[in-house]
Amino acid sequence: MARKVYNIGVEVTMETIGGKWKPIILCNLRHENQRPSELKTLIPSISQKMLNQALKELVHDNIVNRQVYNQVPPKVVYSLSDYGQTLEALLHELCAWGTMHAHTLESQGEEITVLHEE
Template identity: 40%
Template sequence: MKKRTFTCGLDAAIAVMGGKWKGLILFELQTEALRFGELRRAVPGISERVLIQQLREMEATGLLHREVYRQVPPKVEYSLTEFGRSLNTALGPLGEWGEEHLERIEDIPWEQLP
């Protein structure tokens, strides 16, 4: 597998974050471990297939820990690793910026952008 090289720290962070859903999943897991169904309900608009894909990627990059409980019915919980918690901390100021400018961002004519 080819090792990626990054131009700067922001490039590396965005590579780990990648896309819309991972930040929302990180946000939901910031206080407690959640099961798949709980995450699906907590992240409106995400499909089951995409959630599965995102969770696998986040586990592979070390953001999440997946705990499988050997019981009937099977139980699986997802929680943040220290690496994931550190990314969540870094995203805090970005979320605050979004809240501060939410009205302006909502007024952007997204469908007209190139």
């Protein structure tokens, strides 16, 4: 396999947790474990296919744990792994900055609402 070369560390970060959905999923997993249906409720604009794909990639990268309970019907719960918890400060800052920026946009006349502020 060819060696991957990155020009700056943030490229690795963005390749791993970047994109439209992964940071949102991770921010929603910071405070409590979630079932896929709960994540879908928290992120209504994500398709089921994209949710499943992002979760699969995050599990593969050891950022998210997938716990399957042996019951009927099957129960699956996602949580941040110990490794994923190393992103806590970064995720907190991303969420806080987004909330602050939303208030800035609102003060400039944009109609904007953040339902769950940091």
